[in-house]
Amino acid sequence: MNESVLLSWDDNPRDPPARPPRAGMRRGASPKSRPDDATLIALSVVEPEVFAAIFDRHATEIHRYAARRLGDGVAEDVVGETFLVAFRRRERYDQAYPDARPWLYGIATNMISRHRQAEVRFYRALARTGVDPVIESPADDVIARVSAAGQRRGIAAALARLSASDRNTLLLVVWAELSYDEAASALRIPIGTVRSRLNRARRKMREALDGGRLTQSTEESDHA
């Protein structure tokens, strides 16, 4: 890190990347008075390079989410665009939210939406062939990309059929593990809308799974 990013605290990059503090975990609750995201973003308004700390905290998580939707390569571009846009909007960050994850996921969702056709094409390919084009593996190891569970093909087909807004909501909750509140904040929609979108999406997923059981029952036993 030759970057002259100035602040240092107990933000150990060796920590497991998975779970930054959740919303509601205010400053006092985190170890060694690690500043919360809102504080860093406010500081970055005057010391722009401080924003790199937001990147270091959350880029891995955003990258994983984007990679699950679009594959590893595109995901890096999504991460780059997401943090650029976030940086440019940092002055408007709502200081009422100590945790920036919902905000970042909301921006990432917009960036991912630019690749909607590719995303849907991948789901369809998985549904059709059982090979997941998004999962990177050595070319000679095609087997690793073949989904063990026939159900996954049904799920991929269902994901491909969901409306973009339902899919965004569903995946923010299931893959990004945002709470309903956080998903609502990320997508700037009322929490009631999150619930109704999720209900609709879950119904479609269930239908897809039931269909999968009927048509691919033999493969399903592998998965169990």
Added chain:
Amino acid sequence: MHDLQELKEMRAEMTGRRPEGLRSARDLLLAEARSGGRRRWATWTHDIRPRIRPRATLIAGTAVAVSAAITAALLAGSPGHSAPPAGPPSGTPVLTVAYVLGRAASAAAAAHQPVPRPGQYIYVSSVATELSLEGGSNGQLDAWLTTTDRRIWQSASGYRAGVLQRVARGQQKLPWGVTPPPAPGGRVQWDPLSALACPGAAPPQGSYAFLATLPTAVPQLQAWIYGHKEGSQPANEQVWTDIGDLLRETLVPPKLAAALFKVAATIPGARVVRNATDAAGRSGIAVARYDSGFKADMELIFKPGTYQLLGERSVLAKPVQGEGPAGTVVQSTAQLRTSVASRLPHFTSSVPQSKLPTGPGC
């Protein structure tokens, strides 16, 4: 969510890359951060201190009364008995804000300066003294002043990328602060600057082309500035700062510069500071206005005699806990040379060429 377990496991084996593995995305952000930091630094305490308060664009359109006080021009030959104790000796002109800004407006209007073509670059060399912050071990921010030589090439149209060269000159301890760490003496740093807009888009704010679109008649310019200010400070404070931002580190069309000084002259509450020193050590005459967010006087410094703009300075107007006594200079600039360049200099950057910020992604 039991029914979604299968979905939850789908592609769950994919891991996110660590920041080290996202180097180009991170470099992109840092390049933007460095270029983004070149504007509006004079407003930093506005931004940081009331940080709980979300920034909001206020409804402007406030009719600004032209203060009778500042229309009073030069009071020549003021009688000794009415001079303030620290005032000039009898017979010396008393400088008013209106006089200083009026002279500055005349000087700016008469300035001979090149008109850049859209494909060209505005080159400015300057010195800036800024506050550096570093997180101390106890969670407090340590601070000191850093002086930097800056040379910047910015696309006149805003449609092209530019570049900023920074050379660290030194670090000064603040009277109240810690002793700064050894400075990375003379280190040259090149920061690519993004294009501000796609070709064909309206001239983007921050470009010379944008400045060229602004009205140069005082009432219209005044209406524009008050209508476009940002932030929750009182309107006059914010507009004073905004004028400084518009003038900093760029070429300003002569008529616009003149009009900006005239608009500044309509803002009540300013005063003259007879001896102000810019970041390059040049002394001049300043007009200053107290800023409540900053608790400091924000000064525009002019060259005595010619009234060319030299630079800016912020001086604490009252003691501020943790910042220092009244009179502490917390930041300053000096604009040294401005010209038009046809191409960017050759430079080496830590940002790979392929990842140079393209800004709007045209």
